[in-house]
Amino acid sequence: MSHNTFGHLLRMTTWGESHGPAIGCVIDGCPPGIPLAAADIQTFLDLRKPGQSRFTTQRREPDTVEILSGVFDDDKGRQVTTGAPISLEIRNVDQRSKDYGEIRDKFRPGHADFTYWEKYGIRDYRGGGRSSARETASRVAAGAIARKVIPGVSIRGALVQMGPHKVDRSRWDWDAVASNPFFCPDAETAHTWEGYLDGIRKSGSSIGAVIEVVAEGVPSGWGAPLYGKLDQDLASALMSINAVKSVEIGAGLAAAELTGEDNADEIRMDNEGNPVFLSNQAGGILGGISTGQPVVVRFAVKPTSSILTPKLTIDRFGQETEIATKGRHDPCVGIRAVPVGEAMVAFVLADHFLRHRGQCGV
Numbered sequence: 619m620s621h622n623t624f625g626h627l628l629r630m631t632t633w634g635e636s637h638g639p640a641i642g643c644v645i646d647g648c649p650p651g652i653p654l655a656a657a658d659i660q661t662f663l664d665l666r667k668p669g670q671s672r673f674t675t676q677r678r679e680p681d682t683v684e685i686l687s688g689v690f691d692d693d694k695g696r697q698v699t700t701g702a703p704i705s706l707e708i709r710n711v712d713q714r715s716k717d718y719g720e721i722r723d724k725f726r727p728g729h730a731d732f733t734y735w736e737k738y739g740i741r742d743y744r745g746g747g748r749s750s751a752r753e754t755a756s757r758v759a760a761g762a763i764a765r766k767v768i769p770g771v772s773i774r775g776a777l778v779q780m781g782p783h784k785v786d787r788s789r790w791d792w793d794a795v796a797s798n799p800f801f802c803p804d805a806e807t808a809h810t811w812e813g814y815l816d817g818i819r820k821s822g823s824s825i826g827a828v829i830e831v832v833a834e835g836v837p838s839g840w841g842a843p844l845y846g847k848l849d850q851d852l853a854s855a856l857m858s859i860n861a862v863k864s865v866e867i868g869a870g871l872a873a874a875e876l877t878g879e880d881n882a883d884e885i886r887m888d889n890e891g892n893p894v895f896l897s898n899q900a901g902g903i904l905g906g907i908s909t910g911q912p913v914v915v916r917f918a919v920k921p922t923s924s925i926l927t928p929k930l931t932i933d934r935f936g937q938e939t940e941i942a943t944k945g946r947h948d949p950c951v952g953i954r955a956v957p958v959g960e961a962m963v964a965f966v967l968a969d970h971f972l973r974h975r976g977q978c979g980v
């Protein structure tokens with residue numbers, strides 16, 4: 619199975635299966651001299667880890683990360699990156715492979731079971747193997763390192779829609795994100811989601827969602843025309859996350875309904891002689907290059923395909939059958955996708971920072 623690596627100057631390669639002994643990643647191209655302790659990575663893994671509320675999968679994984687390589691003590695006694703590949707390992711401790719007997723031969727509609735089987739003719743069905751979102755823990759770990767490469771950039775994500783229920787943007791409060799189990803920036807909507815998702819969860823169903831990630835402090839100039847656009851790489855990074863079905867930058871799909879006047883992000887000069895944009899329909903990117911405004915991206919995730927309701931399918935012997943998926947699943951994958959989306963945005967930005975420095979030297 620090829621294509622497990624993402625990035626250009628900063629590269630991550632993830633490895634491991636959902637029910638194997640461990641998962642992890644190797645980060646190559648990280649600059650030397652950056653203070654890095656396991657705790658710096660653990661903070662972000664703790665946000666993504668399962669079983670933290672009744673609204674996520676009840677698999678109990680501590681997601682404890684170990685740094686195996688690429689760090690050493692500097693003259694001040696701090697553990698810093700050396701420039702060598704950084705290898706990270708997260709042990710799997712709560713596999714329950716017997717729950718997956720049903721999908722050993724049957725394909726879950728909406729999951730990767732059918733396509734993996736068609737392509738490779740062999741499939742680690744336990745927990746979905748490599749197609750499991752357990753892999754996204756490695757991305758979050760890689761993203762934590764990426765953040766350290768660009769310490770001046772703040773990257774924050776929030777769940778902005780669950781099923782038909784959208785947040786009220788007039789009540790947007792970043793502080794609220796940490797105060798509810800949904801990463802919701804609107805406390806009132808979080809309350810609505812609680813009852814709504816309880817209903818979905820108890821009926822054994824699932825629901826889709828939309829996540830927004832905002833990066834502030836990105837200077838103008840990161841990105842490249844024409845085949846290394848910042849928005850292109852962000853879309854690729856976010857689309858590579860399991861269950862993502864669409865990505866928007868700035869006004870996104872809604873731009874199709876705007877006139878040129880409404881879409882124009884007019885420019886003035888402030889008192890210090892700096893350009894100021896009067897709006898940000900572009901989501902902080904023009905011509906594939908950052909404008910200096912916040913970079914704003916959204917992505918939609920589909921509902922979890924592993925549901926209790928029996929659905930029509932086939933098995934690997936070509937027989938028609940039905941499947942109702944047991945095991946522990948996220949009723950709304952969008953919740954835990956928030957830290958994953960942040961991590962992928964951080965990784966793309968850090969990679970583009972290094973690429974910009976490589977070409978332009980600043």
Ligand SMILES: Cc1cc2nc3c(=O)[nH]c(=O)nc-3n(C[C@H](O)[C@H](O)[C@H](O)COP(=O)(O)O)c2cc1C
Nearest residue numbers: 729730749750751860861923924947948951954955
């Ligand atoms: C954070 C996160 C958690 C997920 N949890 C589950 C889950 O519990 N059960 C499941 O069937 N799919 C889950 N998924 C989705 C599957 O991994 C995904 O649908 C599958 O790999 C097929 O890929 P595709 O949806 O991108 O086509 C999750 C995805 C993400 C991002």
